[in-house]
Amino acid sequence: MKYVxxxxxxxxxxxxxxxxxxxxxxxxxxPTVPTDTFKEAGGWKTAQPSDQINRGKWxxxxxxxxxxxLEEQVSVSxxxxxxxxxxxxxxxxxxxxxxxxxxxxxxxxxxxxxxxDSAHRPYFQATHNTGxxxxxxxxxxxxxxxxxxxxxxxxxxxxxxxxAGDLQTVxxxxxxxxxxxxxxxxxxxxxxxxxxxxxxxxxxxxQLTINRFDGGAAPKSDVAQAQTQLEAARVQQTDITVQxxxxxxxxxxxxxxxxxxxxxxxxxxxxxxxxxxxxxPSQLLERRPDIAAAERRVAEANDQIGIARVSFFPTVxxxxxxGFEADSITDWFSWPSRFWAVGPSMxxxxxxxxxxxxxxxxxxxxxxxxxxxYRQTALTAFQEVEDNLAALRILDQEAQQQTxxxxxxxxxxxxFTNRYIGGADPYLQVLTAQTIALxxxxxxxxxLRRRMDASVLLIKALxxxxxxxxxPKTVELRR
Numbered sequence: 001m002k003y004v005x006x007x008x009x010x011x012x013x014x015x016x017x018x019x020x021x022x023x024x025x026x027x028x029x030x031p032t033v034p035t036d037t038f039k040e041a042g043g044w045k046t047a048q049p050s051d052q053i054n055r056g057k058w059x060x061x062x063x064x065x066x067x068x069x070l071e072e073q074v075s076v077s078x079x080x081x082x083x084x085x086x087x088x089x090x091x092x093x094x095x096x097x098x099x100x101x102x103x104x105x106x107x108x109x110x111x112x113x114x115x116x117d118s119a120h121r122p123y124f125q126a127t128h129n130t131g132x133x134x135x136x137x138x139x140x141x142x143x144x145x146x147x148x149x150x151x152x153x154x155x156x157x158x159x160x161x162x163x164a165g166d167l168q169t170v171x172x173x174x175x176x177x178x179x180x181x182x183x184x185x186x187x188x189x190x191x192x193x194x195x196x197x198x199x200x201x202x203x204x205x206x207q208l209t210i211n212r213f214d215g216g217a218a219p220k221s222d223v224a225q226a227q228t229q230l231e232a233a234r235v236q237q238t239d240i241t242v243q244x245x246x247x248x249x250x251x252x253x254x255x256x257x258x259x260x261x262x263x264x265x266x267x268x269x270x271x272x273x274x275x276x277x278x279x280x281p282s283q284l285l286e287r288r289p290d291i292a293a294a295e296r297r298v299a300e301a302n303d304q305i306g307i308a309r310v311s312f313f314p315t316v317x318x319x320x321x322x323g324f325e326a327d328s329i330t331d332w333f334s335w336p337s338r339f340w341a342v343g344p345s346m347x348x349x350x351x352x353x354x355x356x357x358x359x360x361x362x363x364x365x366x367x368x369x370x371x372x373x374y375r376q377t378a379l380t381a382f383q384e385v386e387d388n389l390a391a392l393r394i395l396d397q398e399a400q401q402q403t404x405x406x407x408x409x410x411x412x413x414x415x416f417t418n419r420y421i422g423g424a425d426p427y428l429q430v431l432t433a434q435t436i437a438l439x440x441x442x443x444x445x446x447x448l449r450r451r452m453d454a455s456v457l458l459i460k461a462l463x464x465x466x467x468x469x470x471x472p473k474t475v476e477l478r479r
Contacts, residue, residue, distance in 0.1 A: 325403020
């Protein structure tokens, strides 16, 4: 009868295990605008299967072999990326740690001792030595009546998935930073080439004024003005090398190398921003790893509410002890030396001064804050996409306008130079035309740099081709 009662108790506890305290998780909604609004703005559109963002190595869309080679080094050598990867492995290990509570804990503590009883021991007349040989096995198992263990494991899995999203966010940011620094460096190369050509042109103009001064056709002031213009261009020529060196050093750190070990040869390339399909606003929620990480932390906070509520219910632990004990090693494993004990125990906090209630309220507040953070992350993502869509659209128009302005400035410079040679205009007109032409040419290079930067930032804002399906599944986290 005793064993039947014990079995009935265990069966009842097993049936109750299916209960889980706490709210069911529902993914929070994010405020978006109607799709038609984005289409009218000329930015968002339905992504086509031929979307030009490479789903893995998105930087290859720019078609630069040197950039591709540098980006590959980020994936294997960047220290910040290694830190993020280690954080993910740590979170995954925590899943295994919490999941161990699903199984019973079994331990043993064998002991051998020799005991000599005191001759003055009460009620004991003779003294003698005894031995105690014990081989116990202890089992302890928390019956997950209210789902505390399951919610703890679930929270750990969701944190591991969020950490995987963090890893992808760091990876995306580092690759984007490298692309930005690379295009800044190539822009500096273009500026340097432009200034080299300008210095040569100004040197020819200075020689022209010297020749006219020697021939009595120009005053000394023309020579001084031409000399000043030349030296000012040389200052700009020198200054741009400082900027280039800084971008080169930044690239070196991103690929995990000392700045002195990296030397990128100058290259004057004329890049063109790629055509980037944006997709619908709702798709952005699935394409940003930081949004996915924020959503997983909302789910984790939801589990923490359930864990806090479980503290109001009793904890039931099933304990069992069995083994062998004898006063002689020869009798250690004999059947009469066996012992065992088994039974459940329950722990219920009756009064704690409001600690459990405060913990539960704190979990609810943390959940609300996490939901707000998730929505803010999504709104920031929409802003980043809109900002860079607008930048690309406006800069494309600005580039066309600048091309016309640069051509007009060059034509104006040629006209004033010819008029100066013919004696129709003072050299001041040439100086003014030179300054305007150089400024327009530099603007031309700078607008291209800003267009390339906006392209990189747009791809980054879109998640770089990442998708929420790339988060590790719960099956993967169990391994």
